[in-house]
Amino acid sequence: MTQEQWGEVQQALLKTVGKNNFKTWIEPLEFDSLSEGVATFNVPTSFLGNYVKQNFGEVILYQMTTVGADVKRIQFHVPATANDNSAKTAKQINQTAAPLTSPKSHHDTGAPRDDVLPGAPLDPRFTFDSFIVGKPNELAHAAAKRVAEGGPVTFNPLFLYGGVGLGKTHLMHAIAHELQARRPDLNVLYLSAEQFMYRFVQALRDRKMMDFKEIFRSVDVLMVDDVQFIAGKDSTQEEFFHTFNALVDQQRQIIISADRAPGEIKDLENRIKSRLQCGLVVDLHPTDYELRLGILQSKVAGQRAQYPELAMADGVLEFLAHRISTNVRVLEGALTRLFAFASLVGREITLELAQDCLADILRASERKITIEEIQRKVSEHYNIRLSDMIGPKRVRSFARPRQVAMFLCKQLTSRSLPEIGRRFGGRDHTTVMHGVRKIEELRQQDAQIEEDIELLRRALEA
Numbered sequence: 001m002t003q004e005q006w007g008e009v010q011q012a013l014l015k016t017v018g019k020n021n022f023k024t025w026i027e028p029l030e031f032d033s034l035s036e037g038v039a040t041f042n043v044p045t046s047f048l049g050n051y052v053k054q055n056f057g058e059v060i061l062y063q064m065t066t067v068g069a070d071v072k073r074i075q076f077h078v079p080a081t082a083n084d085n086s087a088k089t090a091k092q093i094n095q096t097a098a099p100l101t102s103p104k105s106h107h108d109t110g111a112p113r114d115d116v117l118p119g120a121p122l123d124p125r126f127t128f129d130s131f132i133v134g135k136p137n138e139l140a141h142a143a144a145k146r147v148a149e150g151g152p153v154t155f156n157p158l159f160l161y162g163g164v165g166l167g168k169t170h171l172m173h174a175i176a177h178e179l180q181a182r183r184p185d186l187n188v189l190y191l192s193a194e195q196f197m198y199r200f201v202q203a204l205r206d207r208k209m210m211d212f213k214e215i216f217r218s219v220d221v222l223m224v225d226d227v228q229f230i231a232g233k234d235s236t237q238e239e240f241f242h243t244f245n246a247l248v249d250q251q252r253q254i255i256i257s258a259d260r261a262p263g264e265i266k267d268l269e270n271r272i273k274s275r276l277q278c279g280l281v282v283d284l285h286p287t288d289y290e291l292r293l294g295i296l297q298s299k300v301a302g303q304r305a306q307y308p309e310l311a312m313a314d315g316v317l318e319f320l321a322h323r324i325s326t327n328v329r330v331l332e333g334a335l336t337r338l339f340a341f342a343s344l345v346g347r348e349i350t351l352e353l354a355q356d357c358l359a360d361i362l363r364a365s366e367r368k369i370t371i372e373e374i375q376r377k378v379s380e381h382y383n384i385r386l387s388d389m390i391g392p393k394r395v396r397s398f399a400r401p402r403q404v405a406m407f408l409c410k411q412l413t414s415r416s417l418p419e420i421g422r423r424f425g426g427r428d429h430t431t432v433m434h435g436v437r438k439i440e441e442l443r444q445q446d447a448q449i450e451e452d453i454e455l456l457r458r459a460l461e462a
């Protein structure tokens with residue numbers, strides 16, 4: 001494997017493990033060599049090597065195979081330091097051998113992999129068992145389950161779409177695993193649209209288009225991930241269209257995923273769009289609190305097994321589910337980092353530790369609450385008009401809600417006092433400061449104000 005290929009693998013890993021994990025764990029790896037199926041990396045510490053082996057060993061292997069590297073296992077060395085005379089006796093600290101699974105192929109004749117296996121390996125962790133179902137993904141899950149039964153084709157294609165990291169790839173791999181178990185007679189082929197294009201271009205280059213067509217048209221179930229990738233790539237689209245039609249005509253199941261609905265993929269030919277809409281189109285909605293908590297609870301079991309010595313305080317998972325609402329990949333990354341960090345510093349996992357160690361993730365997924373939202377919610381709560389809250393009237397029935405709103409603006413947004421003043425009808429920053437102080441005082445004495453503020457804060461942060 002070349003350094004360029006390692007660069008490609010790194011790009012893919014960045015997408016899979018998230019920016020934070022990538023920076024902490026993958027970036028420090030230095031690719032050294034690949035020989036006889038063993039890839040060697042230099043790492044700065046044995047802790048890092050151990051950690052990467054346990055947590056990312058499989059995914060690294062998987063991505064290396066995806067770029068065509070013939071790798072069976074990876075190992076890590078801690079090179080001796082520069083001023084150490086025994087620099088050549090680098091210490092081998094770890095080895096890992098993760099199984100590689102790949103879609104069954106009827107064409108496996110022992111010939112070089114590129115010719116016989118146009119599919120991508122499946123991630124063994126992505127099964128139905130490990131997929132947590134909640135309201136936002138129940139329809140997609142049910143449709144995937146139905147297809148995975150391998151019965152007569154009822155909807156063709158099954159088109160799954162949704163935002164980044166919401167489980168499309170996980171569901172597709174789960175379908176492939178289940179089909180392999182239930183219907184070993186079927187030839188199931190899973191690959192990304194990018195790999196489809198790569199295979200197609202390779203076949204053109206090597207003048208093997210007949211083989212290409214034969215392979216793709218002889219599958220029983222074709223799964224193409226991230227189909228938006230072929231948008232704007234005309235000849236790949238053309239070939240995809242023909243493959244698609246040939247398979248549908250033969251009643252073969254097709255499963256497609258994308259980051260948006262077929263009609264919304266720009267630069268995708270209309271005839272393909274309409275073909276994609278012919279079957280069942282289901283979307284994975286953004287996660288809700290319950291689903292995130294469910295996913296965290298299931299993932300934490302794995303972390304606990306890995307770090308049995310670590311204690312975790314109540315409420316940490318709830319806190320994470322509440323605060324990290326972006327995507328599941330980020331959520332998983334946060335949990336992994338939290339356990340690694342706690343183990344490193346030898347401390348119990350508490351809310352404070354989570355806040356410390358995940359500050360960047362928490363900040364990035366903070367929902368931005370605006371001054372307008374606060375003003376609107378507060379005026380609704382006190383049943384006054386928005387114009388009266390912002391306007392000049394100083395009667396208590398307007399002034400108090402106005403101060404509450406200013407207080408919440410100070411607490412929940414990063415706006416400065418002068419900025420807040422401007423947005424409250426051009427008031428001076430000292431007026432805002434006075435209002436904020438007044439509410440701070442009142443909260444201590446007046447249970448009603450305290451309750452109002454809590455209610456409003458929860459409504460705004462929901």
Ligand SMILES: Nc1ncnc2c1ncn2[C@@H]1O[C@H](COP(=O)(O)OP(=O)(O)OP(=O)(O)O)[C@@H](O)[C@H]1O
Nearest residue numbers: 130131132163164165166167168169170295328329
């Ligand atoms: N409902 C779920 N239950 C358990 N794990 C989940 C669930 N949804 C997503 N995940 C996990 O989140 C991570 C990201 O999921 P996946 O790769 O399937 O997302 P994707 O929708 O294909 O994203 P992308 O658009 O980036 O390709 C995976 O590790 C997956 O296992």
